[in-house]
Amino acid sequence: DAGVIQSPRHEVTEMGQEVTLRCKPISGHDYLFWYRQTMMRGLELLIYFNNNVPIDDSGMPEDRFSAKMPNASFSTLKIQPSEPRDSAVYFCASSWGGGNYNEQFFGPGTRLTVL
Amino acid sequence: KQEVTQIPAALSVPEGENLVLNCSFTDSAIYNLQWFRQDPGKGLTSLLLIQSSQREQTSGRLNASLDKSSGRSTLYIAASQPGDSATYLCAQIKAAGNKLTFGGGTRVLVKP
Numbered sequence: 001d002a003g004v005i006q007s008p009r010h011e012v013t014e015m016g017q018e019v020t021l022r023c024k025p026i027s028g029h030d031y032l033f034w035y036r037q038t039m040m041r042g043l044e045l046l047i048y049f050n051n052n053v054p055i056d057d058s059g060m061p062e063d064r065f066s067a068k069m070p071n072a073s074f075s076t077l078k079i080q081p082s083e084p085r086d087s088a089v090y091f092c093a094s095s096w097g098g099g100n101y102n103e104q105f106f107g108p109g110t111r112l113t114v115l
Numbered sequence: 116k117q118e119v120t121q122i123p124a125a126l127s128v129p130e131g132e133n134l135v136l137n138c139s140f141t142d143s144a145i146y147n148l149q150w151f152r153q154d155p156g157k158g159l160t161s162l163l164l165i166q167s168s169q170r171e172q173t174s175g176r177l178n179a180s181l182d183k184s185s186g187r188s189t190l191y192i193a194a195s196q197p198g199d200s201a202t203y204l205c206a207q208i209k210a211a212g213n214k215l216t217f218g219g220g221t222r223v224l225v226k227p
Contacts, residue, residue: 003117033212033214034214042183042217042218042219042220043204043206043215043217044217045214045215045216048213048214050213055213056214073168091158091159093159093215095213097213102146102147102208102213103147103164104149104161104215105161106151106158106159106160106161107156107158108157109157109158111156
């Protein structure tokens, strides 16, 4: 398996522009997570899905952030409009909820810089 | 209040020494605890996952223990090597949900 795939790996944009981050989870996994990592706040959960349905979006900073999962193999995280404080590394992770494991596997991340 | 804490934030040891990394959590309603490694500019690699019913897990030179009563997990790395230099993060999955709550990480440097 190729693991969790994220694109793009790096994104540089200007304040006010729309940014779309993409994620393909591991095949067969039914949970998908979006995390954000910054120096100040470390790793924080933004939102997660189970069977394509959003379960907990309490970590989404504000209305400028939105996430979708139209099918089991694809998810997007969109920021519109982007702001410099959104600069961070965004990780997607997936897991299988069966059994007692729930081990999460992370993608390589998207490094976002908003100028 | 930090739910998951890792102290120290940074650690430097000579090659060959055993590493002991600490993780404390405040919520005893732990479901699983997962240890990760992160190299600079890279993603997270899962090292070990300990279920709440387990006391420890081992993989090669790595051994992780879990003590729910004291709210602690420890990651031991035997005979450290320069290639072990990285940031190590622990994360808790609570019984009520599936999301990971991360500690701040311990940055490890193994000197040759």
